[in-house]
Amino acid sequence: MESLSEMDGVVVKTTLQLIAPGILVVFGVAFVCAWLIERKRHYLFLLAGACVLFALGSMSQILSWPPGAGPNAIVSGALYTAAVIVAVEGILLRSGKPLGPVIDMAILAVFVLLLAYFFYIDRNVVARVYIQNFGYGLLMVIAAWRLTALARGRYVDRALFWVLVLFGLHFFPRTLLTVGFSMPVDRTAFANSMFWQALQLSLAVLGAGLALAILAAAVSDMIDDLRRERDLDLLTGILNRRGFQERVSVHLNKYGPGHAALALCDIDNFKSINDTLGHDVGDDVLGEVGRMLRSSSRKRDIVGRLGGEEFAVFLPDTNEQDAVDYAERLRVAIAQNRFVIPGGVRQVTVSFGVGTLQPEDSWLSLYKRVDGRLYEAKRTGRNRTISDASSSISADATAGGAEYRLPRLESLDGAMNERPLPI
Numbered sequence: 001m002e003s004l005s006e007m008d009g010v011v012v013k014t015t016l017q018l019i020a021p022g023i024l025v026v027f028g029v030a031f032v033c034a035w036l037i038e039r040k041r042h043y044l045f046l047l048a049g050a051c052v053l054f055a056l057g058s059m060s061q062i063l064s065w066p067p068g069a070g071p072n073a074i075v076s077g078a079l080y081t082a083a084v085i086v087a088v089e090g091i092l093l094r095s096g097k098p099l100g101p102v103i104d105m106a107i108l109a110v111f112v113l114l115l116a117y118f119f120y121i122d123r124n125v126v127a128r129v130y131i132q133n134f135g136y137g138l139l140m141v142i143a144a145w146r147l148t149a150l151a152r153g154r155y156v157d158r159a160l161f162w163v164l165v166l167f168g169l170h171f172f173p174r175t176l177l178t179v180g181f182s183m184p185v186d187r188t189a190f191a192n193s194m195f196w197q198a199l200q201l202s203l204a205v206l207g208a209g210l211a212l213a214i215l216a217a218a219v220s221d222m223i224d225d226l227r228r229e230r231d232l233d234l235l236t237g238i239l240n241r242r243g244f245q246e247r248v249s250v251h252l253n254k255y256g257p258g259h260a261a262l263a264l265c266d267i268d269n270f271k272s273i274n275d276t277l278g279h280d281v282g283d284d285v286l287g288e289v290g291r292m293l294r295s296s297s298r299k300r301d302i303v304g305r306l307g308g309e310e311f312a313v314f315l316p317d318t319n320e321q322d323a324v325d326y327a328e329r330l331r332v333a334i335a336q337n338r339f340v341i342p343g344g345v346r347q348v349t350v351s352f353g354v355g356t357l358q359p360e361d362s363w364l365s366l367y368k369r370v371d372g373r374l375y376e377a378k379r380t381g382r383n384r385t386i387s388d389a390s391s392s393i394s395a396d397a398t399a400g401g402a403e404y405r406l407p408r409l410e411s412l413d414g415a416m417n418e419r420p421l422p423i
Contacts, residue, residue: 091160
């Protein structure tokens with residue numbers, strides 16, 4: 001009976017020890033499913049592989065496969081190490097900062113060689129424990145150091161960063177407190193040691209926490225991509241009407257009257273371009289105008305295509321005169337741009353309406369007022385800018401060879417042009 005009881009105890013203990021690798025396998029399946037949904041996110045496939053490798057390493061130790069202390073120590077150690085390296089590489093790949101396969105293989109080789117040395121040449125189980133635990137902790141801390149930008153990002157990115165930091169740092173005190181400088185050599189005593197029990201607990205808790213944080217970040221990435229695709233005008237690469245309106249509505253409450261401006265831009269005689277040259281050429285013109293608007297705006301400006309040939313730029317921290325100067329520079333640049341079409345080049349002109357934020361303005365009231373200025377610019381001759389103050393600067397000033405140059409917008413912090421426009 002005692003022998004049977006001991007066998008039952010071994011079975012129960014083995015089953016409990018398999019819980020942690022079983023949880024990792026479940027997360028591995030979850031990562032694979034997420035990767036199948038978004039195959040461009042290769043880091044998800046790497047993280048699935050990391051879960052499987054770590055589970056194999058645990059089962060290798062728990063089930064004594066391969067048999068023999070030496071082969072088992074090397075194989076399980078190699079699997080654990082590969083799992084940590086692949087996990088770190090997956091997390092770094094998500095942010096575009098991978099270490100690369102050469103460095104990964106070099107790290108794996110160093111770990112395996114050290115484990116082999118401290119078994120076959122200088123047998124020292126404590127050294128092997130410290131090499132693995134301190135090494136894994138160091139790899140995760142290095143990964144967190146490379147990803148410090150996440151600590152200032154979205155809530156889900158911050159959570160991922162701090163879970164990674166905690167997971168990496170916990171290897172050091174846990175190992176010191178549970179191992180010290182001596183370790184039971186007997187296999188049964190090792191399995192019953194505080195070190196092994198604490199290791200299984202930390203893997204189950206912190207490993208699951210890290211996996212959940214990564215899955216949450218991946219889901220958040222997918223949602224953000226869907227939002228961008230929903231709010232992006234594919235033809236011009238700038239926001240569509242919905243995306244533009246949502247972002248401007250959020251920003252309206254941040255700025256006082258006169259401290260933000262809206263510029264509406266409409267391509268003159270665009271219907272004739274479509275009718276005479278075809279919609280393909282019209283699409284090329286729209287794309288080029290959108291590119292010029294995007295490249296000529298500051299990072300904090302909001303640029304969108306509201307529909308058809310109408311574009312809009314919301315200019316935070318900009319008064320009316322600066323907004324008019326901005327619109328004029330763009331108007332002149334577009335008029336001077338050579339739009340290449342089949343059979344030659346064509347001049348394209350635009351009209352601008354400009355207005356500043358007024359007390360109690362909503363997006364709709366601001367848009368209607370500025371749209372009225374744009375309509376006036378179109379009605380009074382096109383190729384001009386009209387603002388709230390009803391000041392009009394006509395392109396006729398450049399006719400007949402007259403020299404016409406506008407001042408550079410120093411008030412826009414010199415950041416308006418990421419690449420200079422022809423003036």
